[in-house]
Amino acid sequence: MSSPPAGSLPPWLPIREDLAGHTAYGAPQIDVPVQLNTNENPYPPCPALAQAITRAVGEVAGTLNRYPDRDAVALRGDLAAYLGHGLEADQVWAANGSNEIIQQLFQAFGGQGRTALGFEPSYSMHPLIALATGTRWISGARDADFGLEPDHALTAIRDHQPDLVFLTSPNNPTGTALAPDVIEAVCGAAPGMVIVDEAYAEFARDTSATALTLLSRCRRLVVTRTMSKAFALAGARVGYLAADPAVPQALLLVRLPYHLSAVTQTVARAVLALASEPLATVAALREQRDDLVAWLRGRGLRVADSDANFVLFGEFGDRHAVWQALLDRGVLIRETGPAGWLRVTAGTPAEMAAFRDALDAVLARGGDPPIAATRRAAARRRGSTSGAGSPDPGETAVPGQPAAEVHR
Numbered sequence: 001m002s003s004p005p006a007g008s009l010p011p012w013l014p015i016r017e018d019l020a021g022h023t024a025y026g027a028p029q030i031d032v033p034v035q036l037n038t039n040e041n042p043y044p045p046c047p048a049l050a051q052a053i054t055r056a057v058g059e060v061a062g063t064l065n066r067y068p069d070r071d072a073v074a075l076r077g078d079l080a081a082y083l084g085h086g087l088e089a090d091q092v093w094a095a096n097g098s099n100e101i102i103q104q105l106f107q108a109f110g111g112q113g114r115t116a117l118g119f120e121p122s123y124s125m126h127p128l129i130a131l132a133t134g135t136r137w138i139s140g141a142r143d144a145d146f147g148l149e150p151d152h153a154l155t156a157i158r159d160h161q162p163d164l165v166f167l168t169s170p171n172n173p174t175g176t177a178l179a180p181d182v183i184e185a186v187c188g189a190a191p192g193m194v195i196v197d198e199a200y201a202e203f204a205r206d207t208s209a210t211a212l213t214l215l216s217r218c219r220r221l222v223v224t225r226t227m228s229k230a231f232a233l234a235g236a237r238v239g240y241l242a243a244d245p246a247v248p249q250a251l252l253l254v255r256l257p258y259h260l261s262a263v264t265q266t267v268a269r270a271v272l273a274l275a276s277e278p279l280a281t282v283a284a285l286r287e288q289r290d291d292l293v294a295w296l297r298g299r300g301l302r303v304a305d306s307d308a309n310f311v312l313f314g315e316f317g318d319r320h321a322v323w324q325a326l327l328d329r330g331v332l333i334r335e336t337g338p339a340g341w342l343r344v345t346a347g348t349p350a351e352m353a354a355f356r357d358a359l360d361a362v363l364a365r366g367g368d369p370p371i372a373a374t375r376r377a378a379a380r381r382r383g384s385t386s387g388a389g390s391p392d393p394g395e396t397a398v399p400g401q402p403a404a405e406v407h408r
């Protein structure tokens, strides 16, 4: 069942005024044969890993009368070892998904009277968590090709002096990655914290281009990661960050006591101990992604460069009609990003074949308005450089608010 929109709440409920009328996060959870809409890893744990997880959970089962290690020290050590770059456990922090990490960062460094700047289209939860924590969100724009020119970023920082800057690389929903020199320039100019959301880092074509390399030079830089994607562990909810040791110390003030259950900690550690198993899927998914980009371009569609496990493609006059027609054929993708674009997650070869067959069938509907609009949009683009960077307010900015301006 999808969540009902918060805007439909009854008038007698005394919800905070700044939350009233907003729409909750709600990627559709629809039970169809091919689910390519939430950037999950399609490969479940292999039998050896499933057994290791079962064994680990069995071992803590008899101790669940006790609270877990409040500071998740062993897990943070394992995560630091996985990340490398000379990181130690005290530079790493873990929580229930990187969404909770991001929320804790907003709680500690944002809040009433403070601002956060992001460059959109980007991950829709950044402005939503800003809203939930009372942080004023400033929506900057990406370039027409969904990249970010350093000058553009520095101007926005100079103009707004934000307490937090969010850079997502590889970016969701566009898939585009930022060069480390852009991130370093932002760190040099930002007066507050710089958060680089690297949820998809392992899928990048150049994995050495991570912001982890900048940590020793940029004290207020935080790199967030997740086990949901490359580690195929979305169901266990494990996210983490790497930063100066002062950052995890600050987060102790806002985290709830015992926020990360003993079951979560032990499952994450079991998976990290056999990391090569889930991470072996990354190479296969990168290949599927690259094939998908080439195939979509071969169909005459516009496709953003992707360093993630998904691909943004368009442009359609009525993207909802295309999304629905695919769903009617049992293929669920995501209606997100700038108007006219759709996002599809890289899946197994069989899932990709089903997606290609379904999209071919949809595109083959001669004289179809969406396809006509694709050609019109392409012609428009040739005559103008603007437009591609403007987010769809319904998906990539705080819903119900104008997209390209300062808002709470």
Ligand SMILES: Cc1ncc(COP(=O)(O)O)c(C=O)c1O
Pocket: 038, 039, 096, 097, 098, 099, 100, 123, 168, 171, 172, 197, 199, 225, 226, 227, 228, 234, 237, 238, 239
């Ligand atoms: C850019 C980005 N950051 C963070 C997340 C949150 O991931 P999780 O909370 O599962 O770690 C996602 C999820 O899709 C994402 O796309």
